Amino acid sequence: xxxxxxxxxxxxxxxxxxxxxxxxxxxxxxxxxxxxxxxxxxxxxxxxxxxxxxxxxxxxxxxxxxxxxxxxxxxxxxxxxxxxxxxxxxxxxxxxxxxxxxxxxxxxxxxxxxxxxxxxxxxxxxxxxxxxxxxxxxxxxxxxxxxxxxxxxxxxxxxxxxxxxxxxxxxxxxxxxxxxxxxxxxxxxxxxxxxxxxxxxxxxxxxxxxxxxxxxxxxxxxxxxxxxxxxxxxxxxxxxxxxxxxxxxxxxxxxxxxxxxxxxxxxxxxxxxxxxxxxxxx
Numbered sequence: 001x002x003x004x005x006x007x008x009x010x011x012x013x014x015x016x017x018x019x020x021x022x023x024x025x026x027x028x029x030x031x032x033x034x035x036x037x038x039x040x041x042x043x044x045x046x047x048x049x050x051x052x053x054x055x056x057x058x059x060x061x062x063x064x065x066x067x068x069x070x071x072x073x074x075x076x077x078x079x080x081x082x083x084x085x086x087x088x089x090x091x092x093x094x095x096x097x098x099x100x101x102x103x104x105x106x107x108x109x110x111x112x113x114x115x116x117x118x119x120x121x122x123x124x125x126x127x128x129x130x131x132x133x134x135x136x137x138x139x140x141x142x143x144x145x146x147x148x149x150x151x152x153x154x155x156x157x158x159x160x161x162x163x164x165x166x167x168x169x170x171x172x173x174x175x176x177x178x179x180x181x182x183x184x185x186x187x188x189x190x191x192x193x194x195x196x197x198x199x200x201x202x203x204x205x206x207x208x209x210x211x212x213x214x215x216x217x218x219x220x221x222x223x224x225x226x227x228x229x230x231x232x233x234x235x236x237x238x239x240x241x242x243x244x245x246x247x248x249x250x251x252x253x254x255x256x257x258x259x260x261x262x263x264x265x266x267x268x269x270x271x272x273x274x275x276x277x278x279x280x281x282x
Contacts, residue, residue, distance in 0.1 A: 049270025
């Protein structure tokens, strides 16, 4: 465990050093969009894992020389209903594959659909505070597939967000999020947390780093995940999201991300590679 903590701290330190840390934080974290404004991010993601985190948080190879991949197109959309209320939607079209010495199985289709609403509670010199409610809808796929696209149950989440502009000291921002996710049926409820830093590196080039974590409350049933090692019922997981972006115009941008899973328990241990196009209606 000590080695895991040291390793995580080292990776975080290197990431902050290399990337520095987007001053353009209108769609980030706790900030809400102004009325009628829109932010859209269309991404192509490739996730691959041939390791897993066991119940002791040790990293081991999958059984039977197995591996798991998830290629998906994702769309994340924010819309400013009012200056204080932002509506959020995200959805994925997935192609997943599990391959080992026994069999090779694939599934494709729409994954879980998230609908959320973010409300600005307070904003001042000390930063911005917001609250966000989310519902996860699992109706677009069959939970009984040999390798299902998700758990097949509804989730409800409430989280609180804090953001702080670093201007005029730095052209950037930082943010913290914490929330609780109620998971219907058998899976365990979760405590979710996130720490984020962003910085404009030049007029057009920016970067951000996120530590995105899930901590299982362990109040669910330990059931078979149906062959999808990323859809287990009681798991912990920590991901480091490192992103570089380029503003082509004030409205259009390109992003590239690398997101390794750096610690966890009872789930897959892989990494995601992302290319994305962003659009902002100002």
